[in-house]
Amino acid sequence: MLSKIDYININMNLITIAFYFFAALTIVFAAVVVFSKNIMHSAFSLLFTFFGVAGLYVLLSADFLAITQIMIYIGGILVLILFGVMLTTHITGVDVKSGTMGKIQLGLAGILTGVIAASLILVFKSTKWYLSESQVVNSTVNQIGKELLTNYLLAFEAASMLLLIAIVGAAFIARKNK
Amino acid sequence: MNITEIMNIGLTHYLIVSALLFSLGLYGIITRKHAVMVLMGLELVLNSANINFIAFAKYGGMNIEGHVAAIFVIILAAAEAAVALAIVLNIYQNFKHVNVDEVNKLKG
Secondary structure, eight states: OOOHHHHHHHHHHHHHHHHHHHHHHHHHHHHHHHHOSBHHHHHHHHHHHHHHHHHHHHHTTOHHHHHHIIIIIIIIIHHHHHHHHHHHSOSSSSTTBOOOOOHHHHHHHHHHHHHHHHHHHHHHHHSOOOOOOOOOOOOSHHHHHHHHHTTTHHHHHHHHHHHHHHHHHHHHHHSOOO | OOHHHHHSOOHHHHHHHHHHHHHHHHHHHHHOOBHHHHHHHHHHHHHHHHHHHHHHHHHSSOTHHHHHHHHHHHHHHHHHHHHHHHHHHHHHHHHSSOBTTTOOOSOO
């Protein structure tokens, strides 16, 4: 028989394993996105990065956000990006490779982003964040719906107008001009 | 960082993941010439911001407000991707390539 403490320990270990799995998935495939020379490989690696981020959302008990991430990012934005890649590169030719800059610029950019990453991590680790007691969350859908239609109603309507204008503008810009 | 801090997942772990994701996206934005690759870097940066929102929603007492902010970030990302891809297609029709550092004419 396992005691309650043991159950909690096993639970914590599962969460730890899941966190490191999804974090590694996210970071490794993000690195593939950025460093790969072949732009198709980058686009397909982006899928696994988005999926890893959705897994992190689940671990953070944000169920609605995880589903939204999969539906909008993987189902919408990634498909758009794939269309963009396939319409703007010659897949059959050798032009699939996307150019980068020279060695010196690459080194400078690497140093710059390395410094930014190191300072961000240092700040995140050294700051004493305000931590509230964790509360059990059942489902966030109900609360998000209520918030969107009460406190954030104006922003919600503005977002709907923005999406309408964006879709009309995108269709207008992308059509062939005669 | 000792072993219990590594094993007990807290706020800092998520923040470090998002910092790494942000830096990778920034590196992609800076170094790549292909416009769609710049967009992919941008999506990585937006995702890292979203991880921060949700992490603070769970651990920092932002509760449901963090989720709503993340939803608005996703909405803006979708709108931005649609318009940016339309502009990229238009650039390709005019220049026959989409290298962002060689697009230097407003009226070709």
